[in-house]
Amino acid sequence: MTVPLRFGYKASAEQFGPNELLDFAILAEEVGFDSVFISDHLQPWLHEGGHAPASVPWLGALGARTSKVLIGTSVLTPTFRYNPTVVAQDFATLGVMFPRRVILGVGTGEALNEANLGIEWPDPPERFQRLKEAIELIRLLWADDRVTYEGKYYTARNITIYDKHDDHPVPIYIGAAGPAATRLAGRIADGFITTSGKKPGLYTETLLPALHDGLQKAGRTADDVDTLIEIKVSLEDDKDVARDKTRFWAPLALSPEEKMGVDDPIEMQRLGEQLPIERAASRFIVSDDPDEHVERIGWYIDLGFRHLVFHDPGDDQAGFLRRYGEEILPRLRARYGA
Template sequence: MSLSIGCTLMCEQSSPTSLVTYARRAEEAGFPFAVMSDHYNPWLDEQGHSPNAWVTLGAVANATSTLELMTYVTCPIGRYHPAVVAQQAATLGVLSEGRFSLGLGAGENLNEHVVGEGWDPVNVRHERFSEALEIINRLLDGGYVNFVGDHYRVDSAKLWDLPESRVPIGVAVSGPQSIGVAAPWADFMIAVEPDADAVKGFDEATRASTPARKVGQLPISWDADRDRAVTRAHEQFRWFAGGWKVNAELPGPSAFDAATQFVRPEDVAEQIPCGDDVDAVIEAARPFAEAGFTDLALIQIGDEAQDQYLDAAPELLAALKQEFGG
């Protein structure tokens, strides 16, 4: 039941310069890895940011030396063509000297509709995702790639700068359908819910030697003042109550605001550890360890609360490591 604890560099709540600073501090605090969201919009206006993840990750790679980096997650079927995603991943693999892993997912309407091509139903998104995964994998293998599919074409594409070690690919899954589509193309699993059945299903379908790496994510609102922590969690993370299948379909921050207008602070506090209780964070992390996850990235909610969280991080990490290893 070993569980490695990382951190989340959350683009939706912090400026790019702040994210680079937080990454450097996270490395100093002892986090072994950091994941970064890749959004065009925040979920809610109150979050107030959404810089380009790839540019920011390049700066983070330059500012750190040991911190493993990961997209959590990039969608290669809308804003980005899969050939462009492959080039970005390879370049970041070079710049980070092998510290980058590519996390991919089938996307959210919130971010992908901005290029004006609409938002496909889930079965079409999965078709596009499968083709994108094949293209990205073939390009990362090296050499020229030509591809003609139902959704994408690639004409004599080649990645001219590849890292010494191939960039690992992770896929975000939420059930048997997405596992069946994506796991055969992937080295590790990404999920935001501690689903033991998904873990088992992924290991049966992945190309990786099993058991594969499983990377989860857990929001917390760390603060010495619990009331302030609850208020901040409700203000900036009430969207979390909707669940993935709903959240993937909403088109913008105003829709998330409307969808969560009846979510109360106490509802959020029931789902997210709020305050400075280490035991509460341990208990929230436990289902991931028990489900078979190998890694868990904590999200500290609120840009204004990052400093006190990172000050407390060594003690929190020590307690989590004592409980779960990693």
């Protein structure tokens, strides 16, 4: 089986309320996008003007208002705010309602979403082990009629998920920015999620080799895992306007060290506001030339990414969707096939 080339829309829950965001996602299907992924945050990157609608009920509304786009989370943390058993139940239900359209994207989490709940925010190795165990429990609940499970972090006794689609359970994608979680995605996941705009060597020397290492250790091939990358893009007729649109998303340009342990969106906003606009825009493909967008997006396709989910930073999401649907997606499909 060859993994198809897909183009998706990143529904930015941090920037828009649920109703407005739903309208944009419905439009994405209408103009030719193949998938819609929503972020899952308890709190947004910015306090002023930020939003944080719950992803699971929003996906239910999206599934009911669309007919063919794939829908999923990029990414949800099934280890702290959500017990893995609840995640298994939620996504089993979505999978029954919208068969073969739902994807559960998971990750190890960020302090902004989890640490402010009174838990002791653990170091990355423990968060990784919790994620691995949570995935094991979720899949067990989907596979077996009645589950008793005793793990290091999670316990389930006499649990049955009554409403699930036995023929095709929801695929699980693992989001990763480092080699350990990427290797895990290669070993056990249906898909791998990462983000664009970082140093090229991260993809060519760290992430993709780790993915292939995981695949090899599990006796799998590249066709066994979907490779999804969120690509941050800003296309305007005026390049300065395209650059300035990225200001809202300046916290994305903070280094892991700069935002480590930050659990308050007011503080995250303050840190982002200190960055110059050039650095805020550094994670994005910023250009006034559609051909340049195609070329720079093509770099990721040439690396082997097969599912490209586009994130535009501006307020006019409808304009972005229509323009990308008319000018960029057809060029990419003509050039690379889909």
